[in-house]
Amino acid sequence: MKYIGIDIGGTNLKAGMVDEGGRLIAVKKMKIASVNDAASLAWTLHALVMDLCKETGTEEAELFSVGVGCPGTVEIRGGSIINTCNLPFHNVPLRRLYHQMSSTPLYIENDANCAALGEFYAGAGRGSKRFITVTLGTGVGGGIIHNGKIYHGSNGMGGEVGHMTVQMNGEPCPCGNVGCWEQYASATALKRQTKAAWEQHPHSILAKVIEEQGRVSGQSAFIAARMGCGVGQEVCDRYIDYLAVGIINLINIFQPETLAIGGGVSNEADEMLLFPLRERVAARVIAGNHEKKTNIVKAELGNDAGLIGAALLGRKKRII
16 A cells, blocks of 8 residues: 655745655655745645656556645645745645545545654654653644644644743744743754854864854854853753753643654754753653653654655544
């Protein structure tokens, strides 16, 4: 059985065909700039599906389903895009429009939930019934799988882990709240914290690292810390403290077998990020059974997680 997943990103549309095990067979990508209304979006998605079928010698009738991962708010049962933050798609009845061209079942889901589902089936979450992903990027994304199902909450907004409050009266967040976790644990937050330390300590090793890089990056503080820089180490410690706060909350609430961390920051060496993070979490988390502690790991699928998860949305209809 073949499945196709489509990831709607801020810059690109990416489509991939996968097999039952979640292995990518073929991938197509195009710029999304020319797709600016509901009708052209549906037409373009179908064109990508047909291109993949042609490339792999697959008849459209052989496809089990097509899945679409989209940033923002979606209505999964009706198959509609409600709102996207940085794209011109609002109240788009995507399933209805798509089915004017094809009878292949189409499913739609938030992109972070798709990434969680991809890791659940084909990555770090294999073998878990309760699984959480945390993605550290521009913001902090997340997806929660409970007893094999994506957790949506009562209004479809479940899993917005980056917007839990970790600091009352804290940093303002674009969501309109203050003190959100992503204002302290995202890659953006790490860069902001690094820049502030650099400005306060212009003669530190951290400052030299940034000058050599030509910019403040998510790696700057970690590089400096490995070179013995106390300023860089302080930035790393504070960042991991905040990262641990959110993860402790998630584990205490959901008690997953596995929690996977993805995004660019997760590429840091284990001894600098994952190991000290595990220590902080272990010291504060509530575990009723010490033989069933949550395993904190790195995500495995990288940028393909959302694509694979979108493809497998229809694999078991109970997930939606």
